[in-house]
Amino acid sequence: MQDLAAAAADHGVQPLLRADGLTKRFGALTACDHIRFEIQPGEVHALLGENGAGKSTLVKMLYGALEPDEGQIVWNGQPVRIGSPAEARRLGIGMVFQHFSLFEALSVAENIALALPHLPRRTLADTISRVSKSYGLPLDPRSTVADLSVGERQRVEIVRCLLQEPRLIIMDEPTSVLTPQEVDLLFVTLRRLSSEGVAILYITHRLSEVLALANHATILRRGKVVETADPAQETAGSLARMMVGSEVLGIERPPAVTGTRKPRLVLSNLSLSAEGQFGTPLSGIDLTVNAGEVVGIAGVAGNGQQEFFDAVSGERTAATDQAILIDGVQVGRRGVNARRKLGAAFVPEERMGHGAVSNFRLSENVILTRHATDNEVARGGFLHRRIARDVEERVGERYDVRRSTADPKAGSLSGGNLQKFVVGREIDRSPGVLVVSQPTWGVDAGAARTIRSALVDLARGGAAVLVISQDLDEIFEIADRIAVLSEGRLSTLYPAESLTMERIGLLMGGIHGEQAGEDAPAALKDSSHAS
Numbered sequence: 376m377q378d379l380a381a382a383a384a385d386h387g388v389q390p391l392l393r394a395d396g397l398t399k400r401f402g403a404l405t406a407c408d409h410i411r412f413e414i415q416p417g418e419v420h421a422l423l424g425e426n427g428a429g430k431s432t433l434v435k436m437l438y439g440a441l442e443p444d445e446g447q448i449v450w451n452g453q454p455v456r457i458g459s460p461a462e463a464r465r466l467g468i469g470m471v472f473q474h475f476s477l478f479e480a481l482s483v484a485e486n487i488a489l490a491l492p493h494l495p496r497r498t499l500a501d502t503i504s505r506v507s508k509s510y511g512l513p514l515d516p517r518s519t520v521a522d523l524s525v526g527e528r529q530r531v532e533i534v535r536c537l538l539q540e541p542r543l544i545i546m547d548e549p550t551s552v553l554t555p556q557e558v559d560l561l562f563v564t565l566r567r568l569s570s571e572g573v574a575i576l577y578i579t580h581r582l583s584e585v586l587a588l589a590n591h592a593t594i595l596r597r598g599k600v601v602e603t604a605d606p607a608q609e610t611a612g613s614l615a616r617m618m619v620g621s622e623v624l625g626i627e628r629p630p631a632v633t634g635t636r637k638p639r640l641v642l643s644n645l646s647l648s649a650e651g652q653f654g655t656p657l658s659g660i661d662l663t664v665n666a667g668e669v670v671g672i673a674g675v676a677g678n679g680q681q682e683f684f685d686a687v688s689g690e691r692t693a694a695t696d697q698a699i700l701i702d703g704v705q706v707g708r709r710g711v712n713a714r715r716k717l718g719a720a721f722v723p724e725e726r727m728g729h730g731a732v733s734n735f736r737l738s739e740n741v742i743l744t745r746h747a748t749d750n751e752v753a754r755g756g757f758l759h760r761r762i763a764r765d766v767e768e769r770v771g772e773r774y775d776v777r778r779s780t781a782d783p784k785a786g787s788l789s790g791g792n793l794q795k796f797v798v799g800r801e802i803d804r805s806p807g808v809l810v811v812s813q814p815t816w817g818v819d820a821g822a823a824r825t826i827r828s829a830l831v832d833l834a835r836g837g838a839a840v841l842v843i844s845q846d847l848d849e850i851f852e853i854a855d856r857i858a859v860l861s862e863g864r865l866s867t868l869y870p871a872e873s874l875t876m877e878r879i880g881l882l883m884g885g886i887h888g889e890q891a892g893e894d895a896p897a898a899l900k901d902s903s904h905a906s
């Protein structure tokens with residue numbers, strides 16, 4: 376893989392794509408500033424950069440979703456104007472998005488037929504089977520999308536992209552939704568494509584993936600190309616340094632308080648029906664999160680995570696009041712605001728729409744989440760916009776939220792910057808109980824460190840912090856105790872130091888303590904549940 380792209384460059388082979396001074400401005404902000412870079416056939420090219428560095432803006436221009444203000448794209452030696460994604464696809468540029476655009480109730484083949492109406496319907500199922508098998512992406516064209524795991528859904532997107540015989544595939548954080556095993560499989564496929572001469576432009580915040588996969592990296596900072604690197608010569612640390620311009624350290628984690636600790640969030644026999652037709656019901660969940668600790672809930676999305684967050688936050692209420700206690704108060708049948716009034720805070724996974732309203736300014740988003748529960752923002756029947764703006768500024772500074780203007784609309788922030796704002800806004804309330812889903816999803820290494828440190832500090836200050844995350848490295852970095860959510864059931868809660876990645880993998884597959892066998896660590900054999 377490495378060789379093909381390197382040899383192409385050495386022999387003066389024409390680059391597949393050249394960006395020549397691509398520039399995009401949003402008002403006063405230059406999101407991409409005269410960007411130059413090349414992609415050779417067969418190259419896996421990583422695009423790196425902090426949140427807001429301009430990665431998405433750049434690939435949107437390459438995929439025809441945004442028009443450059445200046446500069447041009449040269450494809451196979453010819454300057455081209457890519458006016459729409461359809462034109463990009465016609466040229467041979469495909470894109471696999473982070474959020475899938477599949478119809479759940481339709482089959483794999485029906486979904487693909489809808490996107491590619493020109494392919495013959497009669498032979499489509501066979502074609503899908505053939506392509507998916509030959510690229511190591513096993514898929515049954517007849518299965519209904521709703522029954523597929525997140526990893527399998529991504530395969531549908533990739534196969535759909537491959538059926539268009541692309542010469543360049545753009546992937547935006549493709550592994551953020553995958554299990555470690557699925558990541559390995561995806562890498563096999565990408566290496567195979569690369570050996571066939573297909574180039575891959577790969578956006579990720581996971582630097583270990585760049586080292587494992589890429590043979591070239593372009594690093595953006597504040598809209599400009601600041602470095603190009605050969606990943607074989609780099610380490611995760613040196614790449615992180617190039618991205619942020621300074622050293623990125625691990626977090627400091629003072630030991631959790633031991634001895635008698637006050638239970639601040641208690642779930643008892645919590646059950647909830649599935650969310651929609653394709654959700655996962657929760658059954659009989661017991662869990663206690665004490666003052667001073669971070670509890671991590673590991674597991675692959677689609678195993679009841681949404682239902683779990685909805686139940687704990689009050690988005691959906693439980694059957695009984697006793698099912699959920701916040702600081703000793705029964706709240707199972709009370710809604711979000713009642714729980715927030717008790718000093719709890721919640722950060723949902725889906726930041727736009729759920730965590731923030733796109734068309735509202737950041738300070739207006741502060742008012743929206745605080746007006747019913749926080750005296751500071753709504754005192755004496757009045758909304759205090761100045762206080763909301765102070766909060767917006769404080770959170771912006773503390774979490775380094777990069778904004779194009781003062782108090783911008785939420786929708787103008789890059790994905791990672793919005794995430795920083797939403798998580799920071801809730802930590803800023805100094806909640807006694809914080810429940811956060813995927814706290815650093817899409818966030819760069821420096822910002823992830825800030826958020827994780829803030830979560831640990833909040834806990835050490837006496838709060839109970841519950842983190843739902845698919846990122847096992849993150850869970851191990853911050854959690855004092857860990858449980859796994861699998862098919863709507865929560866495993867026993869284990870001290871973090873008694874678990875390994877492999878053991879968590881087994882728990883994710885639904886193999887619980889009682890079944891884990893002879894070699895289970897002591898904690899696994901401890902059948903005392905959760906608390």
Ligand SMILES: Nc1ncnc2c1ncn2[C@@H]1O[C@H](COP(=O)(O)OP(=O)(O)OP(=O)(O)O)[C@@H](O)[C@H]1O
Pocket residue numbers: 401404406424425426427428429430431432433777778779786787788789790791792817819
């Ligand atoms: N439609 C828009 N209007 C105004 N500003 C925008 C718009 N889209 C992007 N921006 C700004 O352009 C800059 C670059 O954003 P972009 O989404 O390209 O960053 P990114 O590198 O992909 O970040 P992340 O890693 O967080 O996804 C950011 O400062 C963002 O706020």
